[in-house]
Amino acid sequence: MNVLRRKVPALLAWFAGIAFFLPIAWMALTSFHSESDAATNPPSFAAALTLDGYREFFGVDGGASPWPALINSTVASLASTLLVLLLAFPAAYALSIRPVRKWTDVLFFFLSTKMLPVVAGLLPIYLFAKDAGLLDNIWLLVVLHTSMNLPIAVWMMRSFLAEVPVAVIEAAQLDGARLPTVLARVVAPIAAPGIAATALICFIFSWNELLFARVLTGVVAETAPVFLTGFITSQGLFLAKVCAASLVISLPVLAAGFAAQDKLVQGLSLGAVK
Amino acid sequence: MTATTTAPSAATPVRAQGRPNARLRTWATRAPLLPALVFMITVTQLPFVATLVISFFDWNSLYPDARSFAGLANYGEVLTDPDLRRSVWTTVLLTVAVVLASLVLGLLLALLLDRRFRGRGLVRTLLIAPFLVVPVAAALLWKHVLYNPEYGLFNGLLHYVGGPQPDWISKTPLLAVEASLVWQWTPFMMLILLAGLQSRDHQQIEAARVDGASDWQIFRHLTLPHLRRYLELGALLGSIYIVQNFDAVFTLTSGGLGTANLPYTVYQTFYQAHENGLASAAGVLVVIGSIIIATFALRVVSSLFREEAGRS
Numbered sequence: 001m002n003v004l005r006r007k008v009p010a011l012l013a014w015f016a017g018i019a020f021f022l023p024i025a026w027m028a029l030t031s032f033h034s035e036s037d038a039a040t041n042p043p044s045f046a047a048a049l050t051l052d053g054y055r056e057f058f059g060v061d062g063g064a065s066p067w068p069a070l071i072n073s074t075v076a077s078l079a080s081t082l083l084v085l086l087l088a089f090p091a092a093y094a095l096s097i098r099p100v101r102k103w104t105d106v107l108f109f110f111l112s113t114k115m116l117p118v119v120a121g122l123l124p125i126y127l128f129a130k131d132a133g134l135l136d137n138i139w140l141l142v143v144l145h146t147s148m149n150l151p152i153a154v155w156m157m158r159s160f161l162a163e164v165p166v167a168v169i170e171a172a173q174l175d176g177a178r179l180p181t182v183l184a185r186v187v188a189p190i191a192a193p194g195i196a197a198t199a200l201i202c203f204i205f206s207w208n209e210l211l212f213a214r215v216l217t218g219v220v221a222e223t224a225p226v227f228l229t230g231f232i233t234s235q236g237l238f239l240a241k242v243c244a245a246s247l248v249i250s251l252p253v254l255a256a257g258f259a260a261q262d263k264l265v266q267g268l269s270l271g272a273v274k
Numbered sequence: 275m276t277a278t279t280t281a282p283s284a285a286t287p288v289r290a291q292g293r294p295n296a297r298l299r300t301w302a303t304r305a306p307l308l309p310a311l312v313f314m315i316t317v318t319q320l321p322f323v324a325t326l327v328i329s330f331f332d333w334n335s336l337y338p339d340a341r342s343f344a345g346l347a348n349y350g351e352v353l354t355d356p357d358l359r360r361s362v363w364t365t366v367l368l369t370v371a372v373v374l375a376s377l378v379l380g381l382l383l384a385l386l387l388d389r390r391f392r393g394r395g396l397v398r399t400l401l402i403a404p405f406l407v408v409p410v411a412a413a414l415l416w417k418h419v420l421y422n423p424e425y426g427l428f429n430g431l432l433h434y435v436g437g438p439q440p441d442w443i444s445k446t447p448l449l450a451v452e453a454s455l456v457w458q459w460t461p462f463m464m465l466i467l468l469a470g471l472q473s474r475d476h477q478q479i480e481a482a483r484v485d486g487a488s489d490w491q492i493f494r495h496l497t498l499p500h501l502r503r504y505l506e507l508g509a510l511l512g513s514i515y516i517v518q519n520f521d522a523v524f525t526l527t528s529g530g531l532g533t534a535n536l537p538y539t540v541y542q543t544f545y546q547a548h549e550n551g552l553a554s555a556a557g558v559l560v561v562i563g564s565i566i567i568a569t570f571a572l573r574v575v576s577s578l579f580r581e582e583a584g585r586s
Contacts, residue, residue: 010391016383017397020457024403026427027415039425042433087313090306100304108312108572113318115517115568119540120557121321123550128321147317149309174522208408211520211537215545225521226412226479234418239425242418246411250520257406258399270370271579272470272507 019216027177028249029244038239053240057248066245068220069227072138076223077206077252080145084153084202085195087146094155107158110151111270118148118211126215138221144212149202152270156201159271161187174239197263200256205251223251314511321562329554336548354531357558358539365535366515366562367448372455373512377505379456380463385466389470401494405461413479416454447531451522459516463508470504471497503578517564536560 002265009202029037029045037047059065095103125144126135134140164187172186188195213223228249231242257264332344352358387398404412420427422443432439443450474497482492520537527533529542539562544553 004490006389007481009386009389011387013383013389013391013397014393016386017310017400020460021400021403021422023415023427023457024407027419031497032420039422041425041430041439043425044428073366087310091310094305094307098303100307101300104576106307108309108576110314111572112568113314115514115564115571116322117517117537117557117560117564119520119537120325120561120564123447123553123557124321124324124543126544126553127478127550139481142315150314173430183306185453204406208410210410210524211541214524215541225408226561228408228414229408229525231414231418232528234422234526239418242414244416247409250406250408250411253408254403254406257402261399261402264402265469268462269466269511270575272575274473274503 011205026057026272027243031247032238032241033238035238038237044248052246053244056238057244064230066224066227066248069222070222070249072217072221073249075223076138077144077203078208079139079142079239080149080197081202083142084149085199085245088150088157089195090162090183091154093187095154096158096161096185097164097166109156110154112150113147122211122215125212129216135216136218136221137170138217140216141213141221144216145206145209148209148212149205152267153198153202153203155265156195157191157268159266159274160191160198164190164195171189194263197260199225200260201264201267202252204256207256226251233243279568279571310394324556325554328550328556331551333550334548335544335550344551345583348551349559351552352555352559357534360532361534361536361539362535362559362563365449365537368452368519368523368533368535369420369513370453370517371452372459372516375456376453376459376463376512379460380508381467381501381505383460384463384467384471387468401464402461404457405459407458409458409521410525413454413522414451415582416457417526421450442530443527447527447533451526451533453518454526455519455522459512463512466508466511467501467504474500503574507578508572510567511576513567514564514571517567536563 026043032046033047034052035052037044038053053063056063057066093101095107100106109240110158129135129137129140169182169186170184177185180255208225209223210225210229212228214229217223217226228245231238231245260267296313330346331341331346332347333341347554351506383401387394407415418426421442422441423429423441426442427441479492482496484497487495518537519535520541523529523535523538524541525532529535529538535540537560538558540553543549543556547553
């Protein structure tokens with residue numbers, strides 16, 4: 001009875017883990033099959049492995065190359081994450097270590113913008129971009145992804161900075177250090193793990209973003225998720241290629257997510273859950 | 275936590291010569307906050323004000339000269355248009371179904387993972403993975419690799435047991451979208467609820483067990499009340515993201531077969547039909563709906579926030 005009570009939940013947990021992971025494992029296996037082995041019923045589990053799907057995806061033998069989209073996504077995600085950190089770090093300082101008056105109101109203002117649906121502001125942004133000649137420009141996307149992630153980052157960083165001992169900061173200030181120096185030399189090193197987790201989560205959200213990218217970029221500034229929408233309608237044999245594409249484009253997110261695993265809950269719950 | 279740790283630092287170390295006046299000092303405290311605040315107001319609030327203004331105009335971007343003030347006509351049209359009304363209902367159904375299903379599944383998984391067993395870390399990693407697939411890629415995976423009636427994995431597996439070979443997306447389009455979203459959002463709920471489970475008072479549970487409480491009684495009277503906050507937080511954060519879902523609807527069904535939710539409909543109204551005024555009115559209605567959810571969400575977050583602030 002006791003053994004049963006211990007073993008059954010463990011078995012169930014393993015079963016659930018495998019069931020949830022199965023679609024990803026199957027996608028990975030299919031990406032290494034030839035197109036004719038990929039689309040069979042019943043499924044061919046033991047078909048010969050090949051890199052053809054990846055060759056097709058990267059356009060080795062002709063076809064659209066995904067590299068511009070991958071580079072655009074990298075630029076948009078890295079640049080917006082950097083901008084988010086530059087804006088959020090001092091703001092979080094002013095909302096936790098040396099709080100301004102009514103700091104909770106400011107904090108909740110940031111959060112409320114996250115609840116404003118993206119579609120509500122999309123049209124004016126589109127019209128503005130069209131007038132200003134910023135359509136299909138990756139830097140517009142950088143600004144919008146920054147606005148999308150800034151509230152999350154302010155909330156996360158606030159909860160991480162709140163853990164920095166005030167005595168350390170006051171000691172540095174008594175030594176005559178100015179605020180930028182204190183932030184860079186004293187606060188940042190102590191809060192480094194939290195800042196890193198914030199950066200990883202912002203990177204993920206920016207890399208994943210579709211709606212802004214779909215409406216505001218087209219050819220030159222196309223991002224990886226927009227590139228993926230090219231696979232929505234199926235034409236001919238392309239299953240292995242879709243799997244390879246989905247997997248390659250998801251790899252940065254999987255890597256960032258697992259790197260931030262320990263702080264993922266705190267980040268996703270905006271610091272409300274530790 | 276912050277409220278108390280930070281209060282003493284309000285006394286600024288003042289240098290001996292040239293004492294800055296109070297107003298200057300207030301601005302010095304505000305300065306680090308201003309860039310982020312100004313940025314957010316410019317990029318998120320101004321466009322919304324513009325949306326509000328455009329929503330009162332009859333404006334199709336294909337006929338830019340015919341733009342005229344229309345008062346509340348767009349709202350009237352949005353509220354009586356059967357497609358838009360259907361998309362309101364679809365949004366509600368989609369959000370409620372996905373949030374509830376992933377909360378229940380997430381709770382079960384969190385309870386399983388709360389126990390110690392061999393390979394727990396690996397199982398946790400396997401369970402988080404679906405949340406870390408790019409949403410468009412996840413939708414493509416479900417559309418082509420799992421749901422496809424001819425070579426999809428579901429029908430492939432059904433084939434082995436001699437089951438039927440349904441065309442999942444045409445037959446149950448909304449359910450198909452919901453299933454793919456539940457797969458992605460269950461890990462999110464699980465993580466939040468697992469954190470909740472691990473913050474339980476273990477002494478209290480031990481005491482209850484010594485007093486002869488059964489597992490079910492402990493769950494019902496101790497664990498569930500403790501988890502209430504976390505369930506609310508998961509439900510509300512999940513709602514905020516799923517109400518706004520665009521990727522899955524766009525990729526799996528392109529809004530067809532009665533799966534168009536409000537974000538998709540607004541996107542289509544201006545991007546394909548070029549009806550700027552109508553799209554804006556619909557956008558404003560989405561915002562009003564979101565504000566209702568957000569009011570609850572903010573209340574939950576602020577109560578957790580106060581609890582945290584009060585604890586230290």
